[in-house]
Amino acid sequence: MNKSITIKSPATIANLVCGFDIIGLALEEPFDLMTLSFSDKPGLRIRHVDHYSLPEKPAENVAGAALLSLMEKLDDSIGFEMTIDKKIKPGSGLGSSAASAAGAVFAANKLLNNQFTTDDLIRFAMNGEKVASGVKHADNITPCILGGVTIIRSIHPLDAISISSPELFISIVHPQIEVKTSDARQILKEEVTLKKAIKQWGNIAGLVAGLMKSDYELIGRSLEDVIIEPIRSILIPAFEEVKSRCLASGALGGGISGSGPSIFMLHKNHSSAEQSEKIMREIYSRVGIEHKTYVTKLNHQGIKIK
Amino acid sequence: MNKSITIKSPATIANLVCGFDIIGLALEEPFDLMTLSFSDKPGLRIRHVDHYSLPEKPAENVAGAALLSLMEKLDDSIGFEMTIDKKIKPGSGLGSSAASAAGAVFAANKLLNNQFTTDDLIRFAMNGEKVASGVKHADNITPCILGGVTIIRSIHPLDAISISSPELFISIVHPQIEVKTSDARQILKEEVTLKKAIKQWGNIAGLVAGLMKSDYELIGRSLEDVIIEPIRSILIPAFEEVKSRCLASGALGGGISGSGPSIFMLHKNHSSAEQSEKIMREIYSRVGIEHKTYVTKLNHQGIKIK
Numbered sequence: 001m002n003k004s005i006t007i008k009s010p011a012t013i014a015n016l017v018c019g020f021d022i023i024g025l026a027l028e029e030p031f032d033l034m035t036l037s038f039s040d041k042p043g044l045r046i047r048h049v050d051h052y053s054l055p056e057k058p059a060e061n062v063a064g065a066a067l068l069s070l071m072e073k074l075d076d077s078i079g080f081e082m083t084i085d086k087k088i089k090p091g092s093g094l095g096s097s098a099a100s101a102a103g104a105v106f107a108a109n110k111l112l113n114n115q116f117t118t119d120d121l122i123r124f125a126m127n128g129e130k131v132a133s134g135v136k137h138a139d140n141i142t143p144c145i146l147g148g149v150t151i152i153r154s155i156h157p158l159d160a161i162s163i164s165s166p167e168l169f170i171s172i173v174h175p176q177i178e179v180k181t182s183d184a185r186q187i188l189k190e191e192v193t194l195k196k197a198i199k200q201w202g203n204i205a206g207l208v209a210g211l212m213k214s215d216y217e218l219i220g221r222s223l224e225d226v227i228i229e230p231i232r233s234i235l236i237p238a239f240e241e242v243k244s245r246c247l248a249s250g251a252l253g254g255g256i257s258g259s260g261p262s263i264f265m266l267h268k269n270h271s272s273a274e275q276s277e278k279i280m281r282e283i284y285s286r287v288g289i290e291h292k293t294y295v296t297k298l299n300h301q302g303i304k305i306k
Numbered sequence: 307m308n309k310s311i312t313i314k315s316p317a318t319i320a321n322l323v324c325g326f327d328i329i330g331l332a333l334e335e336p337f338d339l340m341t342l343s344f345s346d347k348p349g350l351r352i353r354h355v356d357h358y359s360l361p362e363k364p365a366e367n368v369a370g371a372a373l374l375s376l377m378e379k380l381d382d383s384i385g386f387e388m389t390i391d392k393k394i395k396p397g398s399g400l401g402s403s404a405a406s407a408a409g410a411v412f413a414a415n416k417l418l419n420n421q422f423t424t425d426d427l428i429r430f431a432m433n434g435e436k437v438a439s440g441v442k443h444a445d446n447i448t449p450c451i452l453g454g455v456t457i458i459r460s461i462h463p464l465d466a467i468s469i470s471s472p473e474l475f476i477s478i479v480h481p482q483i484e485v486k487t488s489d490a491r492q493i494l495k496e497e498v499t500l501k502k503a504i505k506q507w508g509n510i511a512g513l514v515a516g517l518m519k520s521d522y523e524l525i526g527r528s529l530e531d532v533i534i535e536p537i538r539s540i541l542i543p544a545f546e547e548v549k550s551r552c553l554a555s556g557a558l559g560g561g562i563s564g565s566g567p568s569i570f571m572l573h574k575n576h577s578s579a580e581q582s583e584k585i586m587r588e589i590y591s592r593v594g595i596e597h598k599t600y601v602t603k604l605n606h607q608g609i610k611i612k
Contacts, residue, residue: 022508153512154505159527163515190500194533197503199460201510202328206459208514209469221465227500 004037005110006306009103010299011088012095013170013264014139017223017255018203022152024095026143026299027170030087032099033306034063036107039079044068050086059131066101066128070108070116080108089292092174093258098140101128106145106303119158121145126155134182140258147302149211166214168298169273171251173242173280174262176290179235184259187231196226216252216268223253223266236261238283245283246276270295310343311416312612315409316605317394318401319476319570320445323529323561324509328458330401332449332605333476336393338405339612340369342413345385350374356392365437372407372434376414376422386414395598398480399564404446407434412451412609425464427451432461440488446564453608455517472520474604475579477557479548479586480568482596485541490565493537502532522558522574529559529572542567544589551589552582576601 008031016023039045044058044067058064063084071078082104088096105124109116116124122145126136142150142160153159192200203222210218233239233256246254246265250272254265263280267273273295284291314337322329345351350364350373364370369390377384388410394402411430415422422430428451432442448456448466459465498506509528516524539545539562552560552571556578560571569586573579579601590597 019507019511021504022511151508151511151515153508153524153528159508159512159524161512161515161524163519188500191497192500192503194494194496194498197498197506197533198327200503201325201507202457202459202465204507205325205328205457205510205514206465206467208511209457209467209518212515212518213469218459218465218467222459227503 004035005107006033006035007103007107008304008306009034009099010144010302012098012140012143014095014258016207017225017253018200018207020228021137021139023149024139024143025149026147026302027296028299029294029296032087032103033085034103034107035083036111037081038111039081042077042079044071044080044082046082046084048084048086052086052090062097062128062132063100063104065131066125067104067108069127070105070124089174091178093260093262095140095144095258097129097132098144101125102141102144103303110305118145119160122158122160143302145302147300148298163208163212165211165298166216169267169270170264170296171267171273171276171280172257172262172264172294173284174292175237175284177261179260184232184235188228192227199226219266220252223255225255229255232256232260236263237289238287239263242280242283245279249275249279251276310341311413312339312341313409313413314610314612315340315405316450316608318404318446318449320401320564323531323559324506324513326534327443327445329455330445330449331455332453332608333602334605335600335602338393338409339391340409340413341389342417343387344417345387348383348385350377350386350388352388352390354390354392358392358396368403368434368438369406369410371437372431373410373414375433376411376430395480397484399566399568401446401450401564403435403438404450407431408447408450409609416611424451425466428464428466449608451608454604454606469514469518471517471604472522475573475576476570476602477573477579477582477586478563478568478570478600479590480598481543481590483567485566490538490541494534498533505532525572526558529561531561535561538562538566542569543595544593545569548586548589551585555581555585557582
């Protein structure tokens with residue numbers, strides 16, 4: 001039995017434009033580095049080696065809360081030490097809390113010789129997500145653990161589905177403004193018109209089919225959100241300009257990553273992603289908002305052992 | 307150039323439970339028989355050899371209206387004679403009007419050496435659907451022409467997508483009560499809760515993924531409609547009993563075909579479909595409603611030349 005494991009837990013993009021609350025994908029970068037070790041002392045101790053001043057008390061820490069819910073299934077005598085080097089900035093909309101929660105339980109399960117199923121891990125990790133946003137959701141956790149593109153058909157009971165996808169390159173800009181997941185959720189309307197809902201589910205069906213058929217044009221046409229984006233995008237300065245200029249430069253499509261403020265675009269190749277990154281930088285430099293950009297690709301594997 | 311063609315234009319199931327207005331599939335049976343011939347006399351003449359007393363004046367006839375809209379693109383001197391033997395009962399919810407509309411333009415296109423694209427044919431046929439229900443929709447026409455399972459991502463602009471599917475057997479009961487498409491549409495609420503819309507699009511994503519992965523269990527779990535069925539099923543006597551007993555006997559899932567009143571169930575094999583058919587017959591015999599049943603399977607080809 002291994003005594004210690006280090007993993008790379010990746011950032012993820014939830015919603016994927018039209019798939020609000022149900023679709024997500026895993027990125028190659030950025031990722032958190034997490035080391036989990038067995039300890040002779042029962043219980044859990046957490047140490048952050050990053051500079052985000054996150055709580056280290058296990059029940060208040062996202063990774064801690066997830067791991068504690070797994071540890072409820074174990075013998076009381078078992079103890080862990082966890083070191084987290086967070087590289088995915090909290091509040092970026094890139095699944096930072098999911099990476100912590102999923103990484104913790106994934107690493108523990110490896111040390112425990114895979115005694116839990118993937119569905120178990122998703123359920124444990126959702127308890128971490130609840131600490132972060134007050135809501136149990138799985139649309140970042142699932143692609144983080146499984147890799148690729150995933151669908152959450154249902155949370156109760158849990159029905160997590162992996163789907164195939166062609167190679168995808170992704171450009172991302174994280175304008176350094178704060179959009180809290182809970183705020184981003186509150187501004188949504190509780191009712192939508194049936195007409196818009198039908199348009200949305202046409203796009204979702206098109207997106208799933210486009211990914212599974214490796215039809216880039218269909219993926220692009222389906223990346224349209226008539227319900228959430230028109231409301232949430234108001235919280236993100238220059239959103240429309242970023243999106244329209246990236247599309248004009250050849251991006252397949254894109255929108256708000258998770259609940260924002262990061263914006264992502266999907267691309268058929270690396271050079272198109274680089275072009276969009278350049279546009280993103282140029283716009284936020286002009287507007288005068290601090291920002292960070294990424295050019296990365298779809299991570300088919302999810303969490304990796306280092 | 308052929309002077310005459312006879313085709314079998316199949317029944318179709320629109321909506322497919324969760325995919326309201328966007329998903330449809332083609333059936334092997336029942337089907338309409340249609341013969342189209344060039345005529346030396348310009349214009350279009352229609353003759354029905356069935357007993358449904360449908361209008362034979364081209365502009366008032368579903369197949370006629372569709373074909374007239376195709377003929378607008380042709381030389382004025384071209385004339386057709388069309389004979390229709392309708393075997394799909396109008397008002398059954400099995401795409402009877404779509405079979406007429408799609409069949410007419412498909413047959414004409416064959417006589418014209420395929421000068422129109424499939425998208426053209428869908429657009430022409432929608433003009434026939436408009437005569438039938440007052441609304442242009444393509445969710446029956448598209449599977450009728452393309453076969454298999456299809457998605458209509460958008461009507462304006464038209465975006466019709468074929469997706470792969472495993473072999474599926476289908477049991478159907480048509481209780482002989484009248485449910486007009488226009489009435490079935492009117493009772494729907496114009497607004498839905500975001501919560502239910504999310505549940506619905508999870509099921510749609512699951513259904514598309516299940517079909518494309520040939521995952522029968524996922525197809526079954528995804529055949530759930532939280533928006534339309536609870537309202538429309540009230541119009542169909544014994545709906546709940548039919549559905550619950552067929553599910554208990556092994557059907558994957560099912561619901562209202564199109565806007566009803568037919569009820570369909572999907573099955574992994576023929577014997578399961580036969581069991582459901584037996585249940586359907588038993589229930590409507592007991593309730594005392596005239597009914598017709600079918601056991602058929604997915605039609606991967608769509609309209610066939612006889």
